[in-house]
Amino acid sequence: MKTIISITIIFIASLFISSCSVIGGIFNAGMSVGIFLTVFFLAIILFIVLRFSKRKE
Template identity: 50%
Template structure:
């Protein structure tokens, strides 16, 4: 029972202390950062592949 309370009490505190707008804002900021990283990684891979093909010709 004590272990269950240790898990549930922080969840209730977080849900009451953070408004839903703050939580959603944090999720979107993290998502935007990951999205930018993925786009840069894809561009780097494309540039790498193009440079490998242009050296062989």
């Protein structure tokens, strides 16, 4: 039940933040920092998805 609540909170939070404004803010900080943060967040999301998918088996 906790995982469903956590996923719901993350999903709702992502709906309130416009992806264009987030990406724009990241790349205003600098191209290298923006690339690093983008890769970092994608890795975290991938890690979370893989971790939850293994628990279902």
